[in-house]
Amino acid sequence: MSTRSILLIAGIASLAACTARDEAVDRGETAAPNVVSLTATEYSFQAPDSVPGGWTTFRLANQGEEIHYGHIVQLEPGRTVAELVDAYAEAIRTSGPRPKWVKRFGGPGGTAPGDSSSVTQYLEPGSYVWICPIEDSGGHPHFAKGEVKPFVVGAADPAVADRGAAPKAGVVIGLMDFSFAVDTPLRAGRHTIRVENAGVEPHDLVLMKLAPGKTIEDVRTSMNPERPRRADQAGDPAPSPASLGTLAGGIAAIAPKMQSFIEATFTPGEYVLICMATAPDGRSHIEHGMIRQLSVR
Numbered sequence: 286m287s288t289r290s291i292l293l294i295a296g297i298a299s300l301a302a303c304t305a306r307d308e309a310v311d312r313g314e315t316a317a318p319n320v321v322s323l324t325a326t327e328y329s330f331q332a333p334d335s336v337p338g339g340w341t342t343f344r345l346a347n348q349g350e351e352i353h354y355g356h357i358v359q360l361e362p363g364r365t366v367a368e369l370v371d372a373y374a375e376a377i378r379t380s381g382p383r384p385k386w387v388k389r390f391g392g393p394g395g396t397a398p399g400d401s402s403s404v405t406q407y408l409e410p411g412s413y414v415w416i417c418p419i420e421d422s423g424g425h426p427h428f429a430k431g432e433v434k435p436f437v438v439g440a441a442d443p444a445v446a447d448r449g450a451a452p453k454a455g456v457v458i459g460l461m462d463f464s465f466a467v468d469t470p471l472r473a474g475r476h477t478i479r480v481e482n483a484g485v486e487p488h489d490l491v492l493m494k495l496a497p498g499k500t501i502e503d504v505r506t507s508m509n510p511e512r513p514r515r516a517d518q519a520g521d522p523a524p525s526p527a528s529l530g531t532l533a534g535g536i537a538a539i540a541p542k543m544q545s546f547i548e549a550t551f552t553p554g555e556y557v558l559i560c561m562a563t564a565p566d567g568r569s570h571i572e573h574g575m576i577r578q579l580s581v582r
């Protein structure tokens with residue numbers, strides 16, 4: 286076959302694809318988000334170097350033995366990964382303000398060993414880094430031990446760029462300074478949840494189902510991210526999150542006005558919503574009151 290015929294056939298095939306997509310849009314169907322898979326272990330990420338912009342579902346598979354995040358941060362032009370690691374680790378070590386040139390951009394939240402989690406959000410072109418902000422028992426964040434990977438977001442693929450590709454959510458959880466707004470009673474079952482930051486600080490979300498006999502006060506004390514830097518608690522090792530309850534989903538921190546979508550399955554029982562961020566005053570959002578118990582029926 287001549288080159289010309291191959292080009293012609295390729296042209297017809299792409300025309301046909303366009304038409305099928307346009308018809309799907311006409312029928313009210315929307316393109317599925319692009320899916321990006323990443324794997325976390327102690328202490329590294331396996332993930333792509335570049336992804337297209339637009340609506341994207343990030344799936345984090347935790348193949349390690351500790352909890353890991355697939356937190357995405359966006360860097361201002363000219364900033365390097367080495368600067369990010371140094372400045373952010375120093376901010377954690379001193380409970381200091383997080384660097385202003387780092388935009389918290391969501392991504393998969395705390396994921397238990399052997400488990401996986403996903404979030405869907407809109408990606409703008411730019412320069413980003415995956416980091417795991419979990420601290421080891423010595424207060425050293427995983428990203429300072431190698432669990433950090435830069436990636437570039439290019440122009441959106443036209444097939445997924447349409448804002449109409451946002452998932453349809455049945456529940457909205459608003460992240461405020463410093464509380465959670467939940468727009469409907471949580472029922473047992475599988476739900477798509479839109480998480481939006483309605484505050485002026487970056488916030489994240491951890492959904493945890495309490496283990497029998499555990500209370501919100503146990504979570505408030507044990508999960509406080511500033512606990513290693515509180516003189517009255519630093520000596521006591523915190524109980525593992527697995528002893529407090531079961532992680533039921535969440536997102537890593539998003540900047541003000543951002544939104545992220547998760548799917549979560551609830552069973553009847555008691556859940557706690559937590560934000561693991563730390564405020565510029567050095568107090569954790571949990572210490573500011575950003576922790577809430579909800580009953581699922």
Ligand SMILES: [Cu+2]
Nearest residue numbers: 488560562570
């Ligand atoms: Cu918060």
